[in-house]
């Protein structure tokens with residue numbers, strides 16, 4: 062949600078409980094020098110994200126403040142990822158080309174103007190310079206009592222699909238669309254175009270097998286995270302699904318997992334979304350009790366049947382919303398109108414009543430921040446920026462994740478079952494020489510391209526034995542997965558090896574071992590007085606049946622270790638070549 066720039070304690074390097082560092086404050090008037098030695102003067106702070114701060118900025122010597130500087134500590138991953146994405150794929154020239162190809166007058170895709178590094182209070186920071194946009198649309202959504210006019214929602218959907226089409230054409234997904242990340246343009250005509258910002262979660266989408274990645278599970282903003290993202294899989298359909306949840310919300314609906322207050326439990330949110338999407342017709346009817354808007358139903362149904370590696374038909378989706386605009390006799394041109402009263406609604410949009418209305422139509426023009434000019438302060442800017450390396454692995458040693466969630470619990474939802482590596486391995490291998498088109502055709506025949514609903518059927522055929530093996534680990538509430546703060550992006554990335562927490566928790570537990578959970582359970586039994594099991598001997602999960610305490614058996618010690626994607630397990634001792642991201646959880650069973 063929109064963040065108000067608040068003065069932060071100067072030395073607040075690390076927010077409490079978070080593993081990422083917050084930036085040092087840049088004073089107004091500070092001069093930053095980018096890599097090409099262009100100087101930028103810092104204006105007031107205009108936004109504070111979860112991870113960095115955004116300042117109005119102008120070329121030194123000019124006074125228009127038509128740019129922004131986004132600044133984060135050098136060790137933070139998200140801005141590096143964002144910068145990397147822009148530099149590789151979203152230069153102004155790339156965007157121009159795409160617009161020409163598609164015959165678009167405008168596209169809500171930001172671009173990078175410059176980047177560099179700066180020392181602030183002795184701490185190295187990275188910054189990027191981008192065009193300055195106007196208000197984020199979450200402001201209007203809140204002002205309107207959590208609702209946007211239907212026409213505006215459909216126009217926004219069309220514009221965001223354009224951005225997705227551009228972005229996906231570069232091989233990346235955005236993964237974090239939300240009202241707070243959609244900004245109106247500035248200047249003449251700016252109010253007719255919305256821009257999708259914040260590419261800190263951009264990642265390559267998969268075109269191959271479906272491989273859940275526990276290290277990336279639940280990334281995004283929990284309210285809108287797609288089912289694939291809950292499993293740590295970057296897909297194009299996931300971006301469309303995220304947009305879908307936003308569309309529903311913008312129409313005045315409280316999403317079920319928000320209504321049921323599940324946001325602090327990502328696995329529950331995941332499950333709720335699985336249920337929602339598996340029973341779309343009834344789900345939509347229940348959230349739109351007086352009638353489901355036709356384009357929403359069509360769009361969500363389309364998204365639900367997409368296969369994980371399928372290229373979405375963006376035009377088809379746009380047409381769904383365009384047709385609705387036609388039916389409503391609404392133009393898809395001019396300033397986006399956020400005044401609820403001014404707009405008609407479609408025949409069947411009967412979303413919940415508006416609690417509060419905005420006074421007037423809000424456009425980009427009436428939300429511009431006034432920028433004060435102060436005398437420049439020359440800062441010790443560093444000209445040298447890291448070389449952007451094409452190797453994704455390079456990233457590993459450079460960042461701190463935004464926030465880490467212990468990736469130890471996986472939902473036992475149908476969709477998560479359908480992603481078992483077992484199934485993935487059955488995928489038809491692609492010949493290396495196959496052309497992208499051919500490959501796409503092959504992928505479409507692959508068994509993995511079954512729809513979620515079909516996959517659910519496969520799941521129901523799971524043998525009782527397998528079902529018995531697949532269950533939950535019920536942790537104490539104190540260590541259950543915690544969801545993101547409401548409306549905030551959460552990144553459970555794998556960019557920086559983090560020190561192990563080595564925390565020990567003691568509690569009574571029920572232990573059902575999930576075969577999906579990618580954990581190895583080591584059972585260590587304390588030496589019995591006249592013990593049969595030697596002290597410190599460890600057994601893997603196959604030893605679970607031995608858990609039942611024999612008479613007089615002392616406390617049992619169990620280590621849960623996450624298994625890495627390659628099948629290896631995290632070493633209990635820190636190993637720089639491996640990601641030790643999942644904290645070792647030691648469970649002590651009390652004697653009863």
Ligand SMILES: Nc1ncnc2c1ncn2[C@@H]1O[C@H](COP(=O)(O)OP(=O)(O)OP(=O)(O)O)[C@@H](O)[C@H]1O
Nearest residue numbers: 108109110111112113115192193194197241259550
């Ligand atoms: N180019 C821009 N022009 C004007 N305002 C901007 C711009 N980019 C970002 N902002 C403002 O700053 C806020 C935070 O920006 P952004 O989402 O990029 O930061 P973040 O640290 O990645 O935040 P998040 O917690 O959403 O991940 C936005 O909601 C918006 O209000």
